[in-house]
Amino acid sequence: MNVLAILESDIMKNLIEDVLMDETAVQNVKVIKPNSDLHSINYKSVDMIIIDVRNEYEKVLSYIEKIKKKYSYIKVIVIDVRKRSKLFKRFIKCRAEGYIVDIFDKEEFAYIMHKIIIGKKFYDLDLLQELFDEDEKNGRNKLTIRENEILTLVGDGYNNKEISQKLFITENTVKKHVSSIFTKLGFKSRKEVILYLKKNKRATYL
Template identity: 40%
Template sequence: MDTLIISESFIVKEAISCLFRNTFSSSYIEATKNINTVEEKLKSLDLIFIDINEDKMKEVEVATKYKKINSKLKIIVLDLLENEKLCNKAIKLNVDGYITDLEDNDEFEYILHKIMLGKKYYDASIIQKTLSSKNLNTNDALTNRENEVVAQVAKGLNNREIAKNLSVTEFTIKKHLSSIFNKLNLKNRQDIIIRYKDGSIN
């Protein structure tokens, strides 16, 4: 997979490059501060990973233009500052992924594989701040497994304890919680507990 990483931070470029090498047998990985220095290569890339800030929004705009030329091109944005304004712009530009943090390698692999399969991934924590509740599918019913997670959260258990009780990984529990927050338009675990106790979550 041919990948371009854009960041002003040396540490971010090195860390993300390392993750890509460990996750995929990439035939090409390049890291740069400025997309303009490699613009000709955008026509043949598989993925562009952009560490975003106010100054890098133009880089996202340039990258998304090449999606019309290069149909296989995917764009992931990393926003460590969780800037709602930038998130809204990036989503309107139809980026494939918008993430605010990477907690572990499993999460990184999950996000990458999902996006490379043609699906979108937007971090739930930032989406809740930028989109209205009707766009968050708040009327979607919880799955049986999600209801089990809700019941465990209501007991005050942490992710590790819930994962052990349900015989799944902590990463799986994080994904279930993200889905629960999205569907019910909740912000945190305390909201789940309150809704569960007042009977508004079955």
């Protein structure tokens, strides 16, 4: 495995070289600065890219995103001590294999790197939870006001006939709204709706 590390810090350079030296799968580690000529690199011979984004390197990050899309087999690991959720979303979208925000000690870092090298993925749990929460919120925002009303009533255990009577609409209209809700939020049963509303403390979905 050939590794390309884009690093500004000499401390990070020493750490990564030290950790990867113990990995039998790694044959070569090339370290370059963020201001290096990235176009001159033969990416066909690169198996992993590690990039430390302590500062803003928009051109570098955009370029790496393009490389990942072109060479999907290249493993991309981002080290972001500033823990930026927007940056995290970008690299999740381009299917980066790792997103690390804290390096407490060498052993932990070595463990994470080894797992990624053998085919696992590693993402910061806090950033991952933020992403899930945002996706959930966006899903709720897709519902119309009427769909939100019906969602709440379904969660209260009312059937379609009872909902139609409460909202003074036809039962067929209720069925259409329920079907739309299930499609938008990915539900398969009314039981899932009830569990979903309990989990989210019956928040207002407007």
